Each structure stands twice: as structure tokens, then as C-alpha cells.
Amino acid sequence: MKKVLLIDDEERMLELLALYLKPYHYDCRKALGPKEGLQYIEEERFDIVLLDIMMPDMDGWSVCREICQHSDVPIIMVTAREQKADIVKGLRLGADDYITKPFNEEELVARMNALLRRAKPGNHVEMDGLLWDRDRFELSYKNQYIKLTPKEFSLIGLLMQNPGRVYSRNQLIDLVWGMYSETEGRTVDSHVRNMREKIREVGFPIDDYFHTVWGVGYKWIRK
Amino acid sequence: MKKVLLIDDEERMLELLALYLKPYHYDCRKALGPKEGLQYIEEERFDIVLLDIMMPDMDGWSVCREICQHSDVPIIMVTAREQKADIVKGLRLGADDYITKPFNEEELVARMNALLRRAKPGNHVEMDGLLWDRDRFELSYKNQYIKLTPKEFSLIGLLMQNPGRVYSRNQLIDLVWGMYSETEGRTVDSHVRNMREKIREVGFPIDDYFHTVWGVGYKWIRK
DNA sequence: AATTAATTTGAAATATTTTAAAAACTGCAC
DNA sequence: GTGCAGTTTTTAAAATATTTCAAATTAATT
Numbered sequence: 001m002k003k004v005l006l007i008d009d010e011e012r013m014l015e016l017l018a019l020y021l022k023p024y025h026y027d028c029r030k031a032l033g034p035k036e037g038l039q040y041i042e043e044e045r046f047d048i049v050l051l052d053i054m055m056p057d058m059d060g061w062s063v064c065r066e067i068c069q070h071s072d073v074p075i076i077m078v079t080a081r082e083q084k085a086d087i088v089k090g091l092r093l094g095a096d097d098y099i100t101k102p103f104n105e106e107e108l109v110a111r112m113n114a115l116l117r118r119a120k121p122g123n124h125v126e127m128d129g130l131l132w133d134r135d136r137f138e139l140s141y142k143n144q145y146i147k148l149t150p151k152e153f154s155l156i157g158l159l160m161q162n163p164g165r166v167y168s169r170n171q172l173i174d175l176v177w178g179m180y181s182e183t184e185g186r187t188v189d190s191h192v193r194n195m196r197e198k199i200r201e202v203g204f205p206i207d208d209y210f211h212t213v214w215g216v217g218y219k220w221i222r223k
Numbered sequence: 224m225k226k227v228l229l230i231d232d233e234e235r236m237l238e239l240l241a242l243y244l245k246p247y248h249y250d251c252r253k254a255l256g257p258k259e260g261l262q263y264i265e266e267e268r269f270d271i272v273l274l275d276i277m278m279p280d281m282d283g284w285s286v287c288r289e290i291c292q293h294s295d296v297p298i299i300m301v302t303a304r305e306q307k308a309d310i311v312k313g314l315r316l317g318a319d320d321y322i323t324k325p326f327n328e329e330e331l332v333a334r335m336n337a338l339l340r341r342a343k344p345g346n347h348v349e350m351d352g353l354l355w356d357r358d359r360f361e362l363s364y365k366n367q368y369i370k371l372t373p374k375e376f377s378l379i380g381l382l383m384q385n386p387g388r389v390y391s392r393n394q395l396i397d398l399v400w401g402m403y404s405e406t407e408g409r410t411v412d413s414h415v416r417n418m419r420e421k422i423r424e425v426g427f428p429i430d431d432y433f434h435t436v437w438g439v440g441y442k443w444i445r446k
Numbered sequence: 447a448a449t450t451a452a453t454t455t456g457a458a459a460t461a462t463t464t465t466a467a468a469a470a471c472t473g474c475a476c
Numbered sequence: 477g478t479g480c481a482g483t484t485t486t487t488a489a490a491a492t493a494t495t496t497c498a499a500a501t502t503a504a505t506t
Contacts, residue, residue, distance in 0.1 A: 072386075074341070091333040096341060097320065110314035118297070118319060118341060137389040137439050149494055150438035186452095187496055193453065214504065215451065372483055409463095410485055416464065437493065438462070453502065460495065471484070476477105 002116060003027045003045070003126075007037035007063065008052040008078070017050060017078075020105045026112075034063045041070055043142045045131055047119070048112055052078045053090060061093055068094035074115040078103075125160045128223060130204050132160050141204040151176060152195040155188075159210065159220035168217040192218060225339060226250045226268070230260035230286065231275040231301070240273060240301075243328045249335075257286045264293050271335055275301045276313060284316055291317035297338040301326075348383045351446060353427050355383050364427040374399060375418040378411075382433065382443035391440040415441060 004026045006017050014030040021028055029044070031037035037051070049067060053060025060077065067075060077090045077098040087098050097111055123134040130141050137153060139146045148156070154176045159167065167175070169185035177183050192210075199206040211219050227249045229240050237253040244251055252267070254260035260274070272290060276283025283300065290298060300313045300321040310321050320334055347356040353364050357380060362369045371379070377399045382390065390398070392408035400406050415433075422429040434442050 088329045088333045091337045096337050106311045107314075110311045114314045114319050135389065136387045136442070137436050138387075151495070183495085184497070186498085189453065190455095190496075193455095212452070374484070406485075409487085412463065412465090413485075416466090435463070448506085450505075451503085453500100455498100455500080457498100458496085460493100462491105462493075464491070465489080467487090467489100469484105469486070472482085473480105474482105475480085 001025060001027045002047040003029065004112075005029050005031060005037065005040055005044075005046045005049045005073075007031045007034065007049065009033045010052075013052065013078075017108075020108060024109055034060070037063060038066055041067055041073075044129065045071075045124070045126065045133075046073050048116060049073055049075045050078055050112075051075055051095070053086065054080060061089065064090060064093045064095055074119055076111060076115065125157070127160060127163075127209065127220075128204075130160075130199075130209075132157050139199070141199070141202045144202045146198050146202055148195065148198065149191075151191050152198070155191060156195060156199075156210075156220075159218065163220045163222035166213045166217050166219040172217065188218075224248055224250045225270040226252065227335075228252050228254060228260065228263055228267075228269040228272045228296075230254045230257065230272065232256045233275075236275065236301075240331075243331060247332055257283070260286060261289055261293075264290055264296075268294075269296050271339060272296055272298045273301055273335075274298055274318070276309065277303060284312065287313060287316045287318055299334060299338065348380070350383060350386075350432065350443075351427075353383075353422075353432075355380050362422075364422070364425045367425045369421050369425055371418065371421065372414075374414050375421070378414060379418060379422075379433075379443075382441065386443045386445035389436050389440050389442040395440065411441075 004021060006014050006028055008014050008017070009032065011032060014032065018028045018030060029040055029046070031040050037049075040046075041049075051060060051063060051067075053064070064075060064077070067073065074097075075095040077087070077095045078101060079086060079090075079098055080101055090098060096115055099108055099111055125132045130139070132139050134157065139148055139153065139156065155172065158172070158175055169188045172188050173181050173183050173185065196206055196210065199210075208223065209220055211221055213219055227244060229237050229251055231237050231240070232255065234255060237255065241251045241253060252263055252269070254263050260272075263269075264272075274283060274286060274290075276287070287298060287300070290296065297320075298318040300310070300318045301324060302309060302313075302321055303324055313321060319338055322331055322334055346358050347354065349355070353362070355362050355376075360376060362371055362376065362379065378395065381395070381398055392411045395411050396404050396406050396408065419429055419433065422433075431446065432443055434444055436442055
């Protein structure tokens, strides 16, 4: 499910956009105004941003530039019809496309998909703000990076990608260490401990998610 | 220099487009009609295609579909104004953007650049004063030039153009040395060391940007 | 309370990266 | 061709970081 960030200073427009996108199963986050938008950008990872460029507080161009500096996320500008000069300016600043109000549902979705299709797909899972990203080899929570060792990283990745499923110590060794590893089961415990500690430190409620299943092993539970 | 394929069935329109793009140093190939266009696509590699969708011989949609099957090249449709339904259709078929006739030079170029930027890493990247420029084969920091060997130059370029992504030693060898190189992974380390030293010397805080990911490889992080 | 399992702890064993220096190679001028 | 200067690769050591493992402690189960 693709995560979309909607930035507009009109509550009504946010609702409208979200309504349009609902049937397509996008996961929409609504940001009322540029400040809130930028805050979200810093805290979470999005697949695409829809940005209204006519906001009074801080102009859309600044937001566009800021976003580009912080990440590579594709941006679609939402703008009033017939302002070609502005459009060119936006594309120069780093936006990828624009759509003019009033717009129709079909075009909006088509443009979003065209951009998403071209953006490189990554391998990642996200749970309540905790983001596991294989390509970056990073685990982060609200833009705080948690430095993990390779074993810790693989371990939590496996569990997060299969929420609900219990893995015994032996299964974990087979899957993370590789089949026929000589490693003993108790070793897993050490890595689990170290990992839990590191994640606790950044404020993520790891104990609500990463559970010990007594006498069996460990599991990640989806809230 | 970016290679552009223009497909239209009017000689005049081809000339016009080429004329528009001339000052921007694109390398334009003109294809008169869809047949010729598809032939070029099969024979050469282009960075972008401008496709007129109103052609009598074979309709633009088929061409669009064909091109997408043959390659990943970004496509901008050129179309008469106010045919929103058509636009949506095109975006679904694999086009990335459209522009309506009559168009102005600025918008055309802006759209092309936006697409090229996303499709392919550009010819130069800049991070906090450190400038990597492929055309000049130069890395510089605050107007001090850092003399790098070819391997060092490619290495840092690859990493700077994909900030955040981890590259394993083997991936780096495939990408920088070329696939099927016999070079061993440890060799990368040597080049990394030499490069770090050279960049450190001019005062750039390379260690804040160029990170070792223990047990995995190296990555460039965007601050 | 007895039993069993999980967690913590720290130190030893392993693995990886960095450093440094030597060897092999390359393109170029003579 | 030969020799040179610079580049690239290889190699081996020292420096770091991770992984393992076993003993001590704590927690859960019966």
C-alpha cells in the first residue's frame, strides 16, 4: 500500500483528495498547511506528495524546495488552472508533475501511478513509525536512525515482514544465519536483547510489538 | 548530451520541436510517422521520447504501448489541447507526461528535464559544497579541486547520486568496474581509503557523509 | 516451592574494516 | 620496444566491531 502525503491549507480540499483516493487504496496522510506537511516529511517516509502551491502561510515553492532537500519523494503540485509560468517554476524546483484544480479523479490517479511506476521500488516495512529499509540497511523511528549489527537487522526484518508468525530459535538460526549453521539457540537471545535495548532507546514501544512466546520463540505482532 | 526521439507525422512539427530544443543541446532524432519511430526505438537507445498521438497511419496509443514493451524510456505525449480523456488513457498505457499543442518552449523543456532528472541520475551532484561533475570529471570543494583517479571518481559519483542506498563491495565492483570483473572485494576498500584521504585533505567533512555499513558495504548519507 | 525457560552479563573467539606498503599494471613519451 | 610516472591491485598487519557462549540472574509455569 502506497503512502501519500496531502498538503493543503484548506480542510475541505484535504477531505476531497482523500475521498478521491480512497477507492484506490492509498494510505493518505493529511497535512493542514505547509508547517505540518514538512513535519510529516521529516518523521515519515512517503511514496508520493500532493502539494497545493497556493498557501498563504508559507508559499508552496519553499515547501517544494525543502522537501526536495530532505528526500527524493516524487511531488505533484496542485494548482489553479492556467498558471503556466508557475508550473515551469515548480518543475524547475524539483516537482515532478502538476495537476490543475478543478481536476478529475481519473487524471489524478493516472498521474500518481505514472510517477509511482517510475520511482524505484524499495524493499521496506513500516509499523507505527518504525521503518525497516533493506536497501538502506537502516532501521529508523521518526528520522532517528538506529544502528544495528547485521544479525540484528536481519532478525527484526524477518519478524516485521511476517507479523503474527512465531519463529523458534532454531528457525531463526536457519533463516538468519543460514542453514546448517553451528550456532546455538541461546545466541539468538543475546542478539534479541541488544536489539531491544537499541530500539527502546529511541522511544519506540518495542515491547508492544516484539514479543517473547514462552517456550517457543519470538514473534512480531501487528497492532 | 541527452538523446531525444521526436515522433510525428508532420515534417513541420518535427522541425519546430527540433528548433525549440536546439539551444538546450539535446541530440534530436526525427522520426516521420510511427513506423519510423518504432524502428529507431529498436535500433538505438534514447533518453526520452516526444510522441504525437494524433497520427493517421497507426494511432499513437499503439506506438506508446509498443515502445513501453521494448524499453523503459520516458515518454511525453504531444497532443491537441483539451482532450483529458485521451491524456488519462495515455498515462495508463505507460506514458509519463503530456504537453498540449500549442506549447511554449519553457514548459516543454521544464517537463523534459523533470522526467530526465528522475529517470537518470544527472551529470552533477552537489552536497554541502562538495561538487561532483561528470562532464568535467572533477570533484571540487569550495573551488579547490580534488584530483581523483577514475575508479575513485566513479565510486563517489555512484554513491552521491544514490544517497541512502547501501552498496556491497560486489555491487560496487559490478557497477564501477563492470560486470564480470575479476577484481576482489578488498580492492574496493583500498580505493575508499585513498579517496577519503584526498577529500579529507581539502577540509570537507567526508566522514559525516561517506559511511561504512559494517558487514554490508558503503553508503553516502544525505544530511 | 520446584522446575523450566528467558534474560542479562561479560569475556573470549571471530570477522570485518582500515591502514600501509609493495607489486603489477597501464598509457604515454621517447 | 624501453622506461617512466601514475594508477590499480594485491597482500599482510593492526585496529575495530560483532558474534558467540557460558555462568549468573531473573521471570514464568506447574
